[in-house]
Amino acid sequence: MESMNVKDFKGKKQSASRRRVLCIVISLLAVFIVAIILVGVLVWKFSKCGDNVTPLSENFRGNMTFGTTTEIPRTTTDLHGDGPWKNLRLSRSVVPIHYDVTLYPDFYENNGWFYGNETILLNVTEITKYILIHVNYLNITKTHLRYNSTGTSIPIEEPFEYEQNQFWVVQTKTPIPKGTVIILDLQFDGSLTRAIVGFYKSTYINHDTNETRYLATSKFEPVAARRAFPCFDEPNMKAEFTVTLVHRHSYIALSNMPVERVYVHGRLYLGGTRVE
Ligand SMILES: *[C@@H]1O[C@H](CO)[C@@H](O)[C@H](O)[C@H]1NC(C)=O
Ligand SMILES: *[C@@H]1O[C@H](CO)[C@@H](O)[C@H](O)[C@H]1NC(C)=O
Ligand SMILES: *[C@@H]1O[C@H](CO)[C@@H](O)[C@H](O)[C@H]1NC(C)=O
Ligand SMILES: *[C@@H]1O[C@H](CO)[C@@H](O)[C@H](O)[C@H]1NC(C)=O
Ligand SMILES: *[C@@H]1O[C@H](CO)[C@@H](O)[C@H](O)[C@H]1NC(C)=O
Ligand SMILES: *[C@@H]1O[C@H](CO)[C@@H](O)[C@H](O)[C@H]1NC(C)=O
Numbered sequence: 698m699e700s701m702n703v704k705d706f707k708g709k710k711q712s713a714s715r716r717r718v719l720c721i722v723i724s725l726l727a728v729f730i731v732a733i734i735l736v737g738v739l740v741w742k743f744s745k746c747g748d749n750v751t752p753l754s755e756n757f758r759g760n761m762t763f764g765t766t767t768e769i770p771r772t773t774t775d776l777h778g779d780g781p782w783k784n785l786r787l788s789r790s791v792v793p794i795h796y797d798v799t800l801y802p803d804f805y806e807n808n809g810w811f812y813g814n815e816t817i818l819l820n821v822t823e824i825t826k827y828i829l830i831h832v833n834y835l836n837i838t839k840t841h842l843r844y845n846s847t848g849t850s851i852p853i854e855e856p857f858e859y860e861q862n863q864f865w866v867v868q869t870k871t872p873i874p875k876g877t878v879i880i881l882d883l884q885f886d887g888s889l890t891r892a893i894v895g896f897y898k899s900t901y902i903n904h905d906t907n908e909t910r911y912l913a914t915s916k917f918e919p920v921a922a923r924r925a926f927p928c929f930d931e932p933n934m935k936a937e938f939t940v941t942l943v944h945r946h947s948y949i950a951l952s953n954m955p956v957e958r959v960y961v962h963g964r965l966y967l968g969g970t971r972v973e
Contacts, residue, residue: 783862790822887925894917
């Protein structure tokens, strides 16, 4: 009797779990069908735009973050043909040694932009023509490459963004030999209000005065550092950083390391004392 009950119970459990599995399969199928229809509608809508590839607006890209829409940027980025940018992972032929990053967040009043520049010291560990660096939702306005030893410029092709894998692709005219230490200089800007990851604007209310206060904050894990500044955004590509934050006098800059130096109107202060 008891064993019957147990069997019964197991049986019921099995069929219950079978039902549950079925429900999941059905709902997955439903999602899949909706996805196919959605892609169909999108493809149809876009093909109505004619043969010219119309860039999607920022808003639209922001709204459509689920998997199926990644198909769309491919049409624009495939113009670049095949190359190492098609690999999702970075090669280790160029590794960062040190980043010198300057960020100028403009989060005051209703503003929500930031500007930045950086110089990255790189070690070329295998002969290569390519430097791929992660970037997402940034406009890179200047790219320059030079030798660390002499400071001489290294001629490069027109750099481009391979959006699909979030790469900024820098290609040199001639290969750089293994063992060379080079410097990549980049200038960029981005929005502080597009998301709450990367580098973004936050607010809080001071309950003593009911005043709304603004701040610019960062959240980089797991892959959002590339939204704040171009970087080799993989955990095995560690490097040292020097970070400079430019801000109004009445604001405070915080980091996970102590302040090294402070400039006020171009004058250097160390430990609160003016030295220059
Ligand atoms: C989607 O985009 C529209 C503008 O196209 C915007 O008004 C809306 O807030 C966005 N929705 C989300 C969830 O980001
Ligand atoms: C960024 O640009 C400013 C102004 O041109 C310059 O003083 C600074 O050295 C640059 N910083 C980096 C890290 O390139
Ligand atoms: C560059 O990489 C090579 C190979 O990993 C290493 O032996 C060398 O010490 C590195 N150079 C610098 C300056 O980090
Ligand atoms: C970069 O160049 C400077 C100046 O020539 C030199 O002191 C430094 O050791 C070089 N760094 C590397 C990692 O080679
Ligand atoms: C990039 O630049 C374009 C045109 O100058 C601008 O419309 C866009 O908002 C910028 N995007 C970012 C993320 O800075
Ligand atoms: C702040 O706002 C709350 C609710 O709006 C109000 O109850 C409180 O008195 C205000 N405090 C001050 C200091 O104005």
